Amino acid sequence: MVKKTSARAKNPRKIAKSVVDTIFWGVRGTIPTPSKQTRKYGGNTSCVEFRVNRGKDILSVALDAGSGLAAYGAEALARGQREYHIFLSHVHYDHIMGLTRFAPIFRRDCKVNFYGIAHPDHSLRDILRGFFQHPYFPIEYDALGANPNVVCHELHKGDVLKVGNIVICCQPLNHPQGSAAYRLEVPEENVSLVYATDHEHGTSVDADLIKFSKDAKLFIYDSTYHQKNYDKYKGWGHSTSQQGALIAKASNVEAFGIFHHDPAASDTDLEKISLPEAKKLFKRSFLCTEGKSLCLNTLLEDLGLQGK
Numbered sequence: 001m002v003k004k005t006s007a008r009a010k011n012p013r014k015i016a017k018s019v020v021d022t023i024f025w026g027v028r029g030t031i032p033t034p035s036k037q038t039r040k041y042g043g044n045t046s047c048v049e050f051r052v053n054r055g056k057d058i059l060s061v062a063l064d065a066g067s068g069l070a071a072y073g074a075e076a077l078a079r080g081q082r083e084y085h086i087f088l089s090h091v092h093y094d095h096i097m098g099l100t101r102f103a104p105i106f107r108r109d110c111k112v113n114f115y116g117i118a119h120p121d122h123s124l125r126d127i128l129r130g131f132f133q134h135p136y137f138p139i140e141y142d143a144l145g146a147n148p149n150v151v152c153h154e155l156h157k158g159d160v161l162k163v164g165n166i167v168i169c170c171q172p173l174n175h176p177q178g179s180a181a182y183r184l185e186v187p188e189e190n191v192s193l194v195y196a197t198d199h200e201h202g203t204s205v206d207a208d209l210i211k212f213s214k215d216a217k218l219f220i221y222d223s224t225y226h227q228k229n230y231d232k233y234k235g236w237g238h239s240t241s242q243q244g245a246l247i248a249k250a251s252n253v254e255a256f257g258i259f260h261h262d263p264a265a266s267d268t269d270l271e272k273i274s275l276p277e278a279k280k281l282f283k284r285s286f287l288c289t290e291g292k293s294l295c296l297n298t299l300l301e302d303l304g305l306q307g308k
């Protein structure tokens with residue numbers, strides 16, 4: 001269940017034409033991690049929804065298809081959504097494993113659009129065909145219920161595309177086999193989200209990412225590690241909450257969401273190590289939490305970070 005924050009009820013926006021929400025369906029990195037120690041922040045892997053509510057109309061885009069996608073798909077189907085837009089940062093298993101339980105892709109009445117940065121050797125369609133394949137999965141790609149309405153869109157750096165009134169662009173990141181950050185904006189609402197996961201800091205890409213994230217409302221960043229354990233994992237393609245805070249500060253974002261939590265990190269580790277490391281440099285940092293919905297129009301109120 002998605003937990004609604006209370007700010008919207010307290011502060012109905014009289015002037016906003018639409019209300020833009022970010023909903024965290026999965027915030028963990030690498031592998032789903034259900035346990036008592038991860039209950040508070042959640043164990044499902046990457047899936048974040050960007051949702052534009054305009055009266056009764058809802059326009060929804062999903063960022064990544066980790067195990068959190070299953071609950072996203074079920075909720076969206078139940079409210080009548082039939083066309084889907086899924087932007088993949090990359091296709092490492094933790095970012096696509098939710099497709100095996102993504103109900104809309106098995107239905108004839110649904111259309112599923114996939115977007116991803118073009119891979120030098122394989123088309124996005126071939127990559128997905130390799131995923132939905134015997135003997136790994138009982139239904140092969142061409143037999144998916146939604147086909148022929150499963151459509152793959154390959155993107156390149158600098159491309160700008162529109163899904164309804166959402167403007168989207170991408171930025172390559174530093175990660176084994178590559179990854180991409182996405183920036184989503186609703187210009188008439190002056191809201192923007194940057195989703196940058198599976199990135200290791202320390203190359204010239206950092207400066208590109210700072211430019212790409214300039215003045216965004218919400219910046220979500222790969223914070224798998226922290227300063228105390230990063231050295232052990234150097235070269236694995238991930239970053240720290242401290243680096244995220246530095247990028248957040250340099251790009252002047254409104255708030256920084258610590259994301260892609262290490263499966264080895266307990267709720268206590270996140271609260272006692274990752275969050276304080278980020279807050280020391282950037283006060284408006286918070287831990288992304290599975291099941292939580294944030295309104296981008298009133299982000300700092302929603303987060304309780306006003307005036308910080």
Ligand SMILES: [Zn+2]
Nearest residue numbers: 029030094198
């Ligand atoms: Zn990952």
Ligand SMILES: [Zn+2]
Nearest residue numbers: 090092175198
């Ligand atoms: Zn990865």
